[in-house]
Amino acid sequence: MRTTGTWDPTAYARYGGERTRPFLDLLARIGAEDPHLVVDLGCGSGMSTLLLAKRWPQARIIGVDSSASMLEAAREADTDGAVEWVEADLRAWDPATVGAPVDVIVTNAALQWVPGHLGLLDRWVAALAPDGWLALQVPGNFHAPSHALMGQVAQTHPRAVELEDALDLLGVAEPATYLRTLSRLGCEVDAWETTYQHVLEAGEGEHPVLTWVRSTGLRPVLDLLTEDEELEAFLTPYEAALHTAYPILDGTAVFGFRRIFAVARRLPSPPAG
Ligand SMILES: C[S@@+](CC[C@H](N)C(=O)[O-])C[C@H]1O[C@@H](n2cnc3c(N)ncnc32)[C@H](O)[C@@H]1O
Numbered sequence: 001m002r003t004t005g006t007w008d009p010t011a012y013a014r015y016g017g018e019r020t021r022p023f024l025d026l027l028a029r030i031g032a033e034d035p036h037l038v039v040d041l042g043c044g045s046g047m048s049t050l051l052l053a054k055r056w057p058q059a060r061i062i063g064v065d066s067s068a069s070m071l072e073a074a075r076e077a078d079t080d081g082a083v084e085w086v087e088a089d090l091r092a093w094d095p096a097t098v099g100a101p102v103d104v105i106v107t108n109a110a111l112q113w114v115p116g117h118l119g120l121l122d123r124w125v126a127a128l129a130p131d132g133w134l135a136l137q138v139p140g141n142f143h144a145p146s147h148a149l150m151g152q153v154a155q156t157h158p159r160a161v162e163l164e165d166a167l168d169l170l171g172v173a174e175p176a177t178y179l180r181t182l183s184r185l186g187c188e189v190d191a192w193e194t195t196y197q198h199v200l201e202a203g204e205g206e207h208p209v210l211t212w213v214r215s216t217g218l219r220p221v222l223d224l225l226t227e228d229e230e231l232e233a234f235l236t237p238y239e240a241a242l243h244t245a246y247p248i249l250d251g252t253a254v255f256g257f258r259r260i261f262a263v264a265r266r267l268p269s270p271p272a273g
Pocket of ligand 1: 007023041042043044045046047048064065066067070088089090091107108109110113114216
């Protein structure tokens with residue numbers, strides 16, 4: 001299986017407030033009152049998983065992620081031992097292994113790293129208890145300058161072919177596609193999108209949008225360009241283009257960030273016959 005490379009929990013925690021906001025908006029739409037079993041797929045360093053534990057303190061909470069470094073940070077942050085942390089690829093992780101129907105499955109800002117993830121939804125819906133909930137959030141900003149410029153700069157780089165291939169990993173569906181797919185699987189679905197306008201402080205150093213994407217969307221580039229010179233050949237034109245796309249005014253850049261949400265409730269099956 002293709003992996004998503006190395007993750008840096010410290011860098012990811014930068015802009016933690018901005019990154020948590022969509023998760024809170026997602027969580028607000030989940031109507032489960034007293035779930036017994038809650039699973040967070042692609043739980044990362046546990047920022048969102050621990051909020052699940054806070055909302056439903058009585059529930060058994062399981063966080064699944066394929067990154068050992070993110071899980072290590074999650075275990076450290078989980079000082080009460082509220083969560084069972086599982087190192088696994090979410091494509092291979094079998095919900096049946098938990099031994100009970102799942103009341104809530106959440107996956108936040110993870111599925112963009114999983115090509116073909118629409119094909120996984122049926123297995124997750126099947127694992128839900130009747131009236132169980134599946135809630136997902138993915139970034140929907142792959143056409144925004146922050147990402148489109150990565151693709152444009154990649155085309156002019158000496159390692160263009162490998163870079164384009166690496167960046168091709170990221171992909172999501174439109175809200176209506178999640179809605180239709182989950183409805184067909186027997187769920188009542190609420191799907192929507194929101195564009196957040198994040199105000200990022202600009203210091204003396206690099207452009208703040210570059211700092212943001214370093215820990216997420218730019219990672220395939222950073223994993224590939226390990227020599228200083230070839231990395232600079234990418235970062236210099238990319239950062240210059242970011243200054244034009246996201247001008248710094250009064251010490252801040254405004255970073256518009258579209259996100260896609262879907263919250264599905266599994267409808268009880270109609271009685272047989
Ligand atoms: C941007 S982080 C989001 C983490 C967390 N859900 C949050 O909201 O803070 C994406 C996470 O997805 C995980 N991930 C990506 N592909 C995965 C896969 N195939 N299986 C398991 N985890 C995966 C990464 O390891 C990373 O921790």
